[in-house]
Amino acid sequence: GQQLNQSPQSMFIQEGEDVSMNCTSSSIFNTWLWYKQDPGEGPVLLIALYKAGELTSNGRLTAQFGITRKDSFLNISASIPSDVGIYFCAGQPYDNDMRFGAGTRLTVKP
Amino acid sequence: NAGVTQTPKFQVLKTGQSMTLQCAQDMNHEYMSWYRQDPGMGLRLIHYSVGAGITDQGEVPNGYNVSRSTTEDFPLRLLSAAPSQTSVYFCASRYGTEAFFGQGTRLTVV
Numbered sequence: 715g716q717q718l719n720q721s722p723q724s725m726f727i728q729e730g731e732d733v734s735m736n737c738t739s740s741s742i743f744n745t746w747l748w749y750k751q752d753p754g755e756g757p758v759l760l761i762a763l764y765k766a767g768e769l770t771s772n773g774r775l776t777a778q779f780g781i782t783r784k785d786s787f788l789n790i791s792a793s794i795p796s797d798v799g800i801y802f803c804a805g806q807p808y809d810n811d812m813r814f815g816a817g818t819r820l821t822v823k824p
Numbered sequence: 825n826a827g828v829t830q831t832p833k834f835q836v837l838k839t840g841q842s843m844t845l846q847c848a849q850d851m852n853h854e855y856m857s858w859y860r861q862d863p864g865m866g867l868r869l870i871h872y873s874v875g876a877g878i879t880d881q882g883e884v885p886n887g888y889n890v891s892r893s894t895t896e897d898f899p900l901r902l903l904s905a906a907p908s909q910t911s912v913y914f915c916a917s918r919y920g921t922e923a924f925f926g927q928g929t930r931l932t933v934v
Contacts, residue, residue, distance in 0.1 A: 756925025814866040
């Protein structure tokens with residue numbers, strides 16, 4: 715099956731710092747997505763990427779679909795306390811459902 | 825707008841018991857799926873459905889059954905609960921590439 719390797723597993727940063735996390739796959743994906751999960755809630759979609767090389771922003775968040783179609787990264791600029799949570803990458807192979815990375819747990823210290 | 829509703833939110837079962845986790849969506853989405861979330865492993869696909877009357881297995885289907893008699897409902901059945909099924913379960917419905925998740929069911933099997 716498709717394996718997604720997400721790193722880092724966890725991050726502890728100061729408020730105001732920038733954050734970067736990435737995801738790599740052993741297989742090509744047609745779509746890359748980034749989700750955030752708040753405690754006690756289900757994941758919520760942050761950004762969806764549909765083309766190799768695509769760079770998309772959503773406020774302070776920026777994500778890119780790697781040229782090889784086997785990787786993606788997510789950057790968060792000027793972090794704030796409400797950025798705390800677990801961030802998941804997800805890849806969508808052709809004709810199949812989404813496969814998720816193990817998640818990056820982000821802690822932001824005020 | 826309810827979105828995806830899961831019940832119950834918490835459940836404790838004894839080994840060997842059976843139960844059904846309920847999932848309902850009011851967005852008229854054809855695609856629905858069940859995931860389990862375990863620490864350090866992200867979300868793993870159990871079963872999915874592309875429409876009423878159609879279901880298929882995901883990555884970790886053993887020990888679980890599903891059915892899809894209506895567009896709105898997609899229940900997940902544990903036939904004989906085992907401690908290895910202790911997890912948080914998420915139901916999702918999907919439109920295009922965007923998945924909408926319920927709040928989850930935290931299941932403990934003792």
